[in-house]
Amino acid sequence: MKKEHLVSIIASLLLLLLAYAALSKYREYDDFRFQLSKSPFISPFAALTAWTLPAGELLVCLTLLFRRTRLLGLFASLFLLSLFTAYIWSMLHLSYYIPCSCGGILAGMDWSTHLYFNLGFVFLSIAGILLYRPATPGL
Amino acid sequence: MKLKTKTAWIIFCLLAPAAVVYLLYAFTFRPNREKNGFTRRFSTLHAIPLDTLIAEKRFSEICGLTDHSLFIALADRRTILETDWTLQKEHYHTFPLPTEEKIMSRIQYQVDSPVYNIFAGNGPDVFKGLLYTKDPPRHFHYGWPVFVRSIALPNGLYLFQGFDYNKAGTQQDFILWDPLGNNQLKKYDPFQPAADMDISSEGLISYDTALHLLVYAQFYKNGLYTFDSNLAPAGHATTLDTVHTGRMRAGRTNRSGILEYSAQSPQFIINGQLCLDDGKAYVNSLLKADNEDGAGFDDYSAIDVYDLRTLHYLYSFQLPRLQGKRLISLRIRGDKAAATYAGGIVVYRLEH
Numbered sequence: 001m002k003k004e005h006l007v008s009i010i011a012s013l014l015l016l017l018l019a020y021a022a023l024s025k026y027r028e029y030d031d032f033r034f035q036l037s038k039s040p041f042i043s044p045f046a047a048l049t050a051w052t053l054p055a056g057e058l059l060v061c062l063t064l065l066f067r068r069t070r071l072l073g074l075f076a077s078l079f080l081l082s083l084f085t086a087y088i089w090s091m092l093h094l095s096y097y098i099p100c101s102c103g104g105i106l107a108g109m110d111w112s113t114h115l116y117f118n119l120g121f122v123f124l125s126i127a128g129i130l131l132y133r134p135a136t137p138g139l
Numbered sequence: 140m141k142l143k144t145k146t147a148w149i150i151f152c153l154l155a156p157a158a159v160v161y162l163l164y165a166f167t168f169r170p171n172r173e174k175n176g177f178t179r180r181f182s183t184l185h186a187i188p189l190d191t192l193i194a195e196k197r198f199s200e201i202c203g204l205t206d207h208s209l210f211i212a213l214a215d216r217r218t219i220l221e222t223d224w225t226l227q228k229e230h231y232h233t234f235p236l237p238t239e240e241k242i243m244s245r246i247q248y249q250v251d252s253p254v255y256n257i258f259a260g261n262g263p264d265v266f267k268g269l270l271y272t273k274d275p276p277r278h279f280h281y282g283w284p285v286f287v288r289s290i291a292l293p294n295g296l297y298l299f300q301g302f303d304y305n306k307a308g309t310q311q312d313f314i315l316w317d318p319l320g321n322n323q324l325k326k327y328d329p330f331q332p333a334a335d336m337d338i339s340s341e342g343l344i345s346y347d348t349a350l351h352l353l354v355y356a357q358f359y360k361n362g363l364y365t366f367d368s369n370l371a372p373a374g375h376a377t378t379l380d381t382v383h384t385g386r387m388r389a390g391r392t393n394r395s396g397i398l399e400y401s402a403q404s405p406q407f408i409i410n411g412q413l414c415l416d417d418g419k420a421y422v423n424s425l426l427k428a429d430n431e432d433g434a435g436f437d438d439y440s441a442i443d444v445y446d447l448r449t450l451h452y453l454y455s456f457q458l459p460r461l462q463g464k465r466l467i468s469l470r471i472r473g474d475k476a477a478a479t480y481a482g483g484i485v486v487y488r489l490e491h
Contacts, residue, residue, distance in 0.1 A: 094164055
């Protein structure tokens with residue numbers, strides 16, 4: 001399989017994950033904001049995070065969609081997924097209270113499973129970035 | 140983009156989020172990683188584990204005890220385990236509760252062997268019967284919106300603790316109810332007026348049959364209250380810690396079309412368990428004292444002991460945890476204690 005195809009598959013998987021995560025957050029917006037307000041780390045910024053986070057995820061989806069911005073999208077995905085992973089790890093190890101904050105099927109995962117799930121996508125993003133070759137040299 | 144540049148950006152994308160999360164953590168309330176401003180007076184009392192029962196079952200509250208038996212509710216909500224203090228005997232009592240979701244939404248057992256009371260649903264419905272018989276229990280219904288905890292008092296009355304609302308807003312009420320005449324004898328909100336729907340005032344209630352006192356320890360702040368059997372205030376003191384105001388914001392959430400009133404901030408429970416025995420209140424505090432070792436604090440449950448008559452703090456002792464798990468329920472009788480954990484029960488001997 002060509003590297004280009006692999007990158008497309010990785011970008012599609014990331015796009016699906018982020019789009020699903022963003023839309024399920026908007027669909028259950030009240031619940032998402034409510035759970036964020038119970039997070040010790042995010043509580044003061046719950047209202048702001050509740051709409052900017054899914055908006056950011058959708059923006060990253062857009063960058064993954066177009067070939068010209070795909071590398072940027074892969075970096076942005078890596079950033080977001082690293083952020084989620086660091087957040088989950090710190091909640092598991094440093095927080096005195098753990099709320100639930102994901103919608104859709106992700107809500108069915110416990111926090112440890114979620115950590116490994118995210119780590120998998122972090123590695124996928126890194127692989128996508130390393131495999132990425134611009135169609136036009138120099139990009 | 141060259142490989143070197145890509146690698147640099149990958150490292151940035153991995154480290155920058157970690158830094159962001161660290162900053163969020165650094166400015167967060169860290170209850171047991173900082174000094175909490177109080178010290179415990181550890182006595183010579185030691186809790187020595189005697190017998191342990193490890194099981195796949197999920198144990199819940201210890202809902203009754205006698206000199207010979209322990210009664211423990213199971214997570215399936217229809218069954219209680221009766222065992223002895225050596226944890227050798229296992230006898231299960233299953234109750235044919237109605238299948239209605241509303242009734243099964245909340246179940247609380249109280250066993251004063253052989254009498255049992257089951258408080259069910261948000262009604263609440265009360266089922267009162269006798270263990271070891273096939274007679275169906277008596278069924279009482281009190282049409283009150285939400286209950287949190289209930290107690291069957293020795294005089295045949297019931298105490299309900301729960302939330303209700305009126306024009307002034309949501310409040311936490313204690314209600315005395317006579318089931319035979321279906322009479323509400325008293326309705327009383329001891330924490331009125333509260334701006335946060337009384338959610339920050341929530342706590343654990345227990346009844347001392349010797350002193351005829353209701354004892355109430357708050358979850359989120361250091362309020363310790365006693366009331367007589369008619370709900371008249373008998374005493375008020377603070378638990379050992381220094382948390383005068385609960386770190387709790389309450390609010391209304393629309394979840395799938397259903398309005399819910401609940402805490403809208405991280406919940407840090409200060410007083411996690413309350414049990415009474417021999418004129419003393421035993422409170423499991425989840426807050427580390429300044430004279431306790433931070434690393435060791437997760438290996439035991441700190442139990443603070445108060446005199447029920449004066450509400451003065453007496454001393455503390457350490458209850459070793461089962462596999463580091465947090466205490467679910469604690470009951471003390473004389474020189475013995477029983478505790479449930481996720482997946483196990485431990486009986487301790489308390490000795491000086």
